[in-house]
Amino acid sequence: MRRLLGVVALAALLSPCLGCPAPCSCSTKKNGRLLAECAYRDLRDVPRGLSPNVTILTLSANRLGRLGRSSLAEAPELQSLWLGYNHISAAEPGTFAHLLQLKNLDLSHNRLADFPWQDLRGLGALQILKLSNNRLSSVPRGALAGLRELRSLWLNDNQLATLARGTFEALPALAQLQLFRNPFNCSCKLFWLKEWALGSPDVLSGAGSTLCAAPARLRGRAVTEVPGALCVAPTAQLTYLSGPAEAGRGGGQGPTLSLHCSAAGSPPPEIRWRVRTAAAARAGERRFAAFPNGTMAVAGFGKEDEGTYTCLAVNEVGTREASVEVALAGSRGPAEELPRDDPQPGGNQHCAAGERPDASGAGEKLVIVYHVPGEARSGAGAPGLRLGVLPLALGRLLLW
Numbered sequence: 063m064r065r066l067l068g069v070v071a072l073a074a075l076l077s078p079c080l081g082c083p084a085p086c087s088c089s090t091k092k093n094g095r096l097l098a099e100c101a102y103r104d105l106r107d108v109p110r111g112l113s114p115n116v117t118i119l120t121l122s123a124n125r126l127g128r129l130g131r132s133s134l135a136e137a138p139e140l141q142s143l144w145l146g147y148n149h150i151s152a153a154e155p156g157t158f159a160h161l162l163q164l165k166n167l168d169l170s171h172n173r174l175a176d177f178p179w180q181d182l183r184g185l186g187a188l189q190i191l192k193l194s195n196n197r198l199s200s201v202p203r204g205a206l207a208g209l210r211e212l213r214s215l216w217l218n219d220n221q222l223a224t225l226a227r228g229t230f231e232a233l234p235a236l237a238q239l240q241l242f243r244n245p246f247n248c249s250c251k252l253f254w255l256k257e258w259a260l261g262s263p264d265v266l267s268g269a270g271s272t273l274c275a276a277p278a279r280l281r282g283r284a285v286t287e288v289p290g291a292l293c294v295a296p297t298a299q300l301t302y303l304s305g306p307a308e309a310g311r312g313g314g315q316g317p318t319l320s321l322h323c324s325a326a327g328s329p330p331p332e333i334r335w336r337v338r339t340a341a342a343a344r345a346g347e348r349r350f351a352a353f354p355n356g357t358m359a360v361a362g363f364g365k366e367d368e369g370t371y372t373c374l375a376v377n378e379v380g381t382r383e384a385s386v387e388v389a390l391a392g393s394r395g396p397a398e399e400l401p402r403d404d405p406q407p408g409g410n411q412h413c414a415a416g417e418r419p420d421a422s423g424a425g426e427k428l429v430i431v432y433h434v435p436g437e438a439r440s441g442a443g444a445p446g447l448r449l450g451v452l453p454l455a456l457g458r459l460l461l462w
């Protein structure tokens with residue numbers, strides 16, 4: 063005990079000259095942590111001469127304007143860094159990256175239009191992050207991933223119009239999120255936030271005052287009260303239109319495979335195709351015709367057109383896919399037919415919408431996506447995935 067007191071006394075004695083910048087006052091707390099108190103000092107820069115052992119640094123209410131990569135280099139042991147109420151307009155990437163012990167970071171009430179988000183990657187101990195009352199207009203996708211200790215995140219009073227789906231996923235400790243007073247655009251792109259908030263009760267503080275600024279008809283409405291009917295995730299159903307018989311009329315060079323994707327949702331989904339066949343790998347989109355009405359055709363269907371055909375229905379709310387494996391008769395297992403020529407009623411309306419004369423050119427709304435067989439891709443429809451587990455599992459279609 064005496065020994066411990068001695069050490070504390072020595073530290074207190076040494077701190078003014080050893081590692082305490084002139085404008086600050088330093089003290090050792092009971093738990094042995096070293097505090098450097100530099101708030102309300104009219105400082106324009108982070109003072110030099112900090113002890114490498116400082117764990118708490120208060121620099122609130124100064125006139126700091128810009129943080130450079132080396133601003134905090136002297137204090138790698140920081141656990142708490144208070145920088146609120148300054149004039150900070152920029153923080154260079156790397157400013158915080160080396161603060162591996164950091165638990166609390168307060169940058170609220172500054173002028174940040176951007177933040178070095180990549181610095182957060184190594185800050186696995188971070189518990190409190192306050193970026194409120196700044197000028198942030200975006201949070202990059204995945205910026206917060208890996209902050210497994212993060213409890214409190216303040217992003218209120220910024221310029222955020224939207225947030226990427228999944229921004230607050232993989233934050234198992236998150237207990238308080240503040241987003242109010244941002245000019246949110248409550249298009250369906252942001253609809254996930256409502257679902258997330260409902261699924262994480264009490265995390266979004268001031269949910270009732272987290273309001274939409276756009277579109278006009280939702281202005282002033284809480285983001286958690288956007289009517290669900292406006293934003294409906296897509297459904298997709300695959301049917302085939304022409305089999306061997308109809309195809310024979312074609313050009314005498316083999317049958318035409320004609321698949322139709324019926325999609326529904328709000329806003330009406332865009333239809334894309336993903337084709338995994340040897341022909342797609344070789345010839346790319348030249349091999350296929352995709353029409354704005356959701357139909358796609360492969361003329362002169364041959365052995366190397368065998369493979370997986372996937373239709374993806376995509377809107378701002380989500381993506382749904384339906385796949386079918388197509389094989390020539392005799393080359394694979396027995397036939398189990400697809401639903402034939404019977405697009406579902408709901409889907410029809412949206413297919414019809416897609417048929418409207420379109421100034422931007424027919425087919426332009428369709429994107430054909432090819433994936434070389436064997437290329438790994440996450441999600442349903444990956445090579446080797448059994449049809450039975452696809453969302454809308456369909457049988458095997460045999461031609462000829």
Ligand SMILES: *[C@@H]1O[C@H](CO)[C@@H](O)[C@H](O)[C@H]1NC(C)=O
Nearest residue numbers: 073076080081112113114115
């Ligand atoms: C920092 O702490 C270490 C170990 O606790 C100690 O040996 C060292 O003297 C301290 N340095 C300063 C500048 O206080």
Ligand SMILES: *[C@@H]1O[C@H](CO)[C@@H](O)[C@H](O)[C@H]1NC(C)=O
Nearest residue numbers: 223247248249250251276277
């Ligand atoms: C809101 O988002 C939608 C969809 O992303 C976009 O079309 C629209 O222009 C945005 N509105 C405003 C006011 O930014």
Ligand SMILES: *[C@@H]1O[C@H](CO)[C@@H](O)[C@H](O)[C@H]1NC(C)=O
Nearest residue numbers: 303322353354355356357405
């Ligand atoms: C879609 O358009 C193509 C080309 O115009 C046509 O061949 C096909 O039958 C149409 N599909 C449906 C379901 O109407």
